[in-house]
Amino acid sequence: MTRAEFVTRLKRGLAGLPATTIADAAADYEAHFDDALAAGRTEAETAAALGDPDRLARELRAEAGLKRWEETKNPSAAAGAVFAVLGLGAIDILILLPILMGVIGALFGFFMAGIGIFVAGGFVFSAGPFMDPPGGPAFAILGGIGLMAAATALSAVTGLVTVGLVNLLVWYGRLHYRLLKPAIEPQA
Amino acid sequence: MPEAIETQLKKGVLALCVLALLSKADSYAYEIASQLAKDIDMGEGTIYPLMRRLQSDGLVETYLVESTSGPPRKYYRLTTAGRESFAAQKSEWEAFAKAVNDILGAAA
Numbered sequence: 001m002t003r004a005e006f007v008t009r010l011k012r013g014l015a016g017l018p019a020t021t022i023a024d025a026a027a028d029y030e031a032h033f034d035d036a037l038a039a040g041r042t043e044a045e046t047a048a049a050l051g052d053p054d055r056l057a058r059e060l061r062a063e064a065g066l067k068r069w070e071e072t073k074n075p076s077a078a079a080g081a082v083f084a085v086l087g088l089g090a091i092d093i094l095i096l097l098p099i100l101m102g103v104i105g106a107l108f109g110f111f112m113a114g115i116g117i118f119v120a121g122g123f124v125f126s127a128g129p130f131m132d133p134p135g136g137p138a139f140a141i142l143g144g145i146g147l148m149a150a151a152t153a154l155s156a157v158t159g160l161v162t163v164g165l166v167n168l169l170v171w172y173g174r175l176h177y178r179l180l181k182p183a184i185e186p187q188a
Numbered sequence: 189m190p191e192a193i194e195t196q197l198k199k200g201v202l203a204l205c206v207l208a209l210l211s212k213a214d215s216y217a218y219e220i221a222s223q224l225a226k227d228i229d230m231g232e233g234t235i236y237p238l239m240r241r242l243q244s245d246g247l248v249e250t251y252l253v254e255s256t257s258g259p260p261r262k263y264y265r266l267t268t269a270g271r272e273s274f275a276a277q278k279s280e281w282e283a284f285a286k287a288v289n290d291i292l293g294a295a296a
Contacts, residue, residue: 025236025240028217028236028239028262029233029236031216031217031218031259031261031262032217032218032221032232032236034258035216035218035219036218038257039222046232049225049231049232049233050231050232050233051231051232051233051234052233053233056233056234056236056237059237060236060237060240063237063240063241063244067244
């Protein structure tokens with residue numbers, strides 16, 4: 001493989017990441033080729049010693065995805081981290097997918113329930129006092145507030161569980177590719 | 189499968205070896221990669237995702253050194269956290285290696 005081919009494949013594997021990240025990674029390998037050339041090695045030898053650019057791109061991509069998740073715990077970073085781990089082949093997608101679907105479904109259900117209860121609480125709070133409720137208007141107001149608080153708590157707990165689960169997946173993915181997956185597989 | 193065990197062992201100590209090299213002197217990736225490739229026979233490309241991880245974990249930092257030929261070269265040095273992590277990992281490794289050696293010695 002030539003130097004140009006190696007860098008092209010690496011960049012293609014990194015497509016979608018921020019331009020600076022791709023440029024940084026490409027610059028690292030360009031510098032490696034420069035140094036190897038200065039040491040008297042050919043492009044083909046150097047490319048062979050570096051290994052498969054597609055695999056290297058997947059590891060770099062995973063690193064970027066996991067880092068973003070650690071910095072910003074938002075849904076898009078979570079999705080990015082999950083896909084980055086999947087991209088490494090650290091976890092078999094056929095095993096993970098049904099589990100993931102179930103878990104996402106359950107979490108989604110909890111969030112929806114949270115929203116529903118909150119809306120119901122809001123209704124009891126605002127409309128309840130005018131509907132001559134049992135226990136008087138104050139009871140309806142307090143009951144409404146109570147429902148809204150419960151809904152908020154439910155959503156917050158669900159949020160924490162979601163963050164925890166993604167962290168767990170990230171931890172597993174990292175452990176897997178650091179120690180178990182071919183970081184140093186024999187280079188063909 | 190002896191090769192499999194060897195490969196697993198190498199992977200586990202790769203980060204430790206990089207920290208050890210950097211604890212002696214700042215270095216650049218090609219130098220680190222070629223040294224480790226020579227000594228423990230790893231794929232040279234592996235060093236780059238690893239350096240990026242060590243950097244994002246705050247164990248190493250980079251600086252540029254002007255070069256007479258070509259673009260400035262990126263050097264890596266250990267951070268304070270990197271030195272601490274190296275010291276901790278080194279003593280863990282030594283304890284582990286000693287235990288394994290003792291067992292191997294007893295078996296021989």
